[in-house]
Structure formats: structure tokens, C-alpha cells
Amino acid sequence: MARIAGIELQNNWRVDFALTRIKGIGWPLAKKILGEIKMENSKRVSDLSSDEIAKISSHLEKYPTEGELFRVVKGNIQRLSAISSYRGLRHVRNLPVRGQRTKTNARTKRGKRKTVGAFKKEILSRKQIDEKAKK
Numbered sequence: 001m002a003r004i005a006g007i008e009l010q011n012n013w014r015v016d017f018a019l020t021r022i023k024g025i026g027w028p029l030a031k032k033i034l035g036e037i038k039m040e041n042s043k044r045v046s047d048l049s050s051d052e053i054a055k056i057s058s059h060l061e062k063y064p065t066e067g068e069l070f071r072v073v074k075g076n077i078q079r080l081s082a083i084s085s086y087r088g089l090r091h092v093r094n095l096p097v098r099g100q101r102t103k104t105n106a107r108t109k110r111g112k113r114k115t116v117g118a119f120k121k122e123i124l125s126r127k128q129i130d131e132k133a134k135k
Contacts, residue, residue: 002045002053005060011046018045019056024065033059 001008009018019030034041037055064072080088090097096109
């Protein structure tokens with residue numbers, strides 16, 4: 001197993017697919033990196049030499065990946081909320097940011113339903129008994 005950017009890549013995977021297992025690297029970027037190195041896409045991770053792994057690692061340093069990517073995204077969200085932009089306020093209030101409707105749907109973002117105005121039978125019966133006792 002080769003270790004690139006702190007991620008263990010399985011030997012039987014193709015190199016282009018294996019690179020997509022790294023956060024921040026998708027298909028297009030993986031193919032672009034392999035094109036810059038002039039390496040075949042169909043090559044397996046087990047067939048990589050230590051020099052090729054070093055070349056891939058050095059090219060990956062140009063792009064934010066894994067922890068660095070999370071820090072960049074978190075910093076962007078904090079900046080948006082600090083300047084009180086609409087998107088920043090939506091992030092702070094834990095609501096959808098990109099214009100989706102929230103009257104219905106948006107359950108994933110808003111969390112579990114909170115029932116309002118519903119009584120259990122026990123509470124309702126106690127209230128009725130209390131009202132009868134007052135009369």
C-alpha cells in the first residue's frame with residue numbers, strides 16, 4: 001500500500017481512482033496531475049516506484065487537501081459570518097445556504113422535527129379533570 005498525502009492507497013486500485021480517495025482531489029484534478037507527470041492513468045498503485053510517488057506527492061502540495069482544505073472552508077464560513085453576509089447568517093442559523101426552500105423539506109440541515117402544540121393523552125386528561133374540579 002502506498003501512502004500519499006497521509007492516505008493509504010490500496011495496491012490493486014488504478015492510480016487515477018486512488019487519487020480521488022484524497023479529500024479535495026476529484027477525477028479532473030487527478031487526471032490533470034497524472035498528465036503533468038506524464039504517467040498512465042491505467043497504472044496500478046502497486047506498480048508505482050518511489051520516485052513516481054514522490055512526484056505525485058510534490059504535485060499534490062500545490063492544492064489544498066485533507067486538513068488544509070477543511071481549514072480553508074471553515075475560514076471562508078467564518079469570514080462570511082463575521083461580515084454578516086446573507087450566506088454567513090444562513091450558516092450561523094444552520095439553514096440551507098443556496099436558496100432552497102425551508103417551509104417544507106430541509107430536514108437534514110434543520111434537524112429533527114420539533115412538535116409544537118400537540119398534547120399527550122395523559123396531559124390532556126389531567127387538564128380536563130382539573131377544569132372539572134374548578135367548576
